[in-house]
Amino acid sequence: MNKFFEKKFPIVLFIFIPILFLWHPNWIGFQGFQPYWPLFWLLPWSMINGSINGLIFGLFLGLILDSLTLENNFTQIPGLILCGFLFGRIKLHSDILVGHFRYGLICSFGSFLCGTLYFLQIMFKNFSGSTFLLYIPSVQNIVAEVFLTGFFAPLLCSQFMRIIKSSGRKLS
Amino acid sequence: MLDIRRISSSRWWHKKKNWIFFGIFLFLIFVRISKGSIYKDLYYFISKPFWPGQFQQEIILNSINQESLIKINLIKKDNTRLRKILSLQDSSIDDAISAAVISRKTGSWWRQIILNKGSRDGVEIGNTVIGPGGLLGRVKNTSLFTSSVTLLTSPESKVAVWIDRIQINGLLVGVGDDYPSLILYSKDTDIKVGDFISSSPASTLLPPNIPIGIVQSIDEQFKAKKTIKVALLAKPNVIDWVQILKLKI
Secondary structure, eight states, X not given: OHHHHHHHHHHHHHHHHHHHHHHOOTTTSBTTBOOOTXXXXXXXXXXXXXXXXXXXXXXXXXXXXXXXXXXXXXXXXXXXXXXXXXXXXXXXXXXXXXXXXXXXXXXXXXXXXXXXXXXXXXXXXXXXXXXXXXXXXXXXXHHHHHHHHHHHHXXXXXXXXXXXHHHTOOOO | OOOOOOOOSOSGGGOHHHHHHHHHHHHHHHHHHTTTHHHHHHHHHHHGGGSOOHHHHHHHXXXXXXXXXXXXXXXXXXXXXXHHHHTOOBOOGGGOEEEEEEEEEOSSSOOEEEESOOGGGTOOTTXXXXXXXXXXXXXXXXXXXXXXXXXXXXXXXXXXXXXXXXXXXXXXXXXXXXXXXXXXXXXXXXXXTTOEEEEOTTOSSSOTTOEEEEEEEEEOOOSSSEEEEXXXXXXXXXXXXXXXXXXXX
């Protein structure tokens, strides 16, 4: 039973991401902003299992998270697919310390990518109404998410990396 | 012959008593000029122990509360009667469902709360959600046990609002930060910082006259219309209990 649980632990974590996304713990965030949680799991998963796997699980994550949010017109899928694919092309670093901080940098970049794609969707949808300039202050969401994701990534990604590696669930 | 200078003690300025009288006289002049302020202040301290006590203050406050409640009820009845005459929509507080907030996303792009009452409890899509302070948003989605509410700050939220002072309708648009933007399709409106905004009586989606927010700043960037930042009265990031209003159209 224990061995089974150990093997499936990355999938259990995958199931917990939407719950964390909904839970939105204020004590971790900053002034209502939160790190972009799915990237903490997607980065180690994609780095170990490769681009195609990352792309597929990015799509799965996007589908689940889109179903939890109320926005019908905007989607997180393109950002997560792109991140999953790009993260899969990054090689593991042998230096542990450099590796830790690299997670922070990569997650920040991923968060920036996802946030920008989401923002562009909002702008595109409201472009015809000529009120799209109103949405420019919401760029702060991207900045806050990039900072928080980069801040927590070295700690969380390295733990997830250890868990996924130890589970031996290498698909590719 | 020596002229002996006579030192007399009969001069008025040599008498201490006269100086005292002079001092009192000056003091009285001062009292007269200051219109008795010293006396009044003195009286303030002397009479302090005998002021109407806390008990009397409570009685008066209770009376004022009762008077206000009676006035509100009368105004409500009047309002309902007049709305019926004008065939406008109405909402009753009897149709409200109390619900607890079980999940909230008030930062970032996704601005929504999830409540612990769902379709099983009679919550329907489109119901209005209010909290302490005023309007929070509308129910966008229901499951059996929960309902999801799009907040006014969400980029998907657009509601009609009413600015009572200048008697004009506007459109409140969520832009993904804590201050939604109010769009007035007229450049010449005399809106000011501090104006009160409520839900529009003309709206078919929301009950009328629910408090929403206060004008925080006015932006002049557009030529044909005015955009205004609004500070919301109800704070979704701290509210734990809300009421879901069922709208009768």
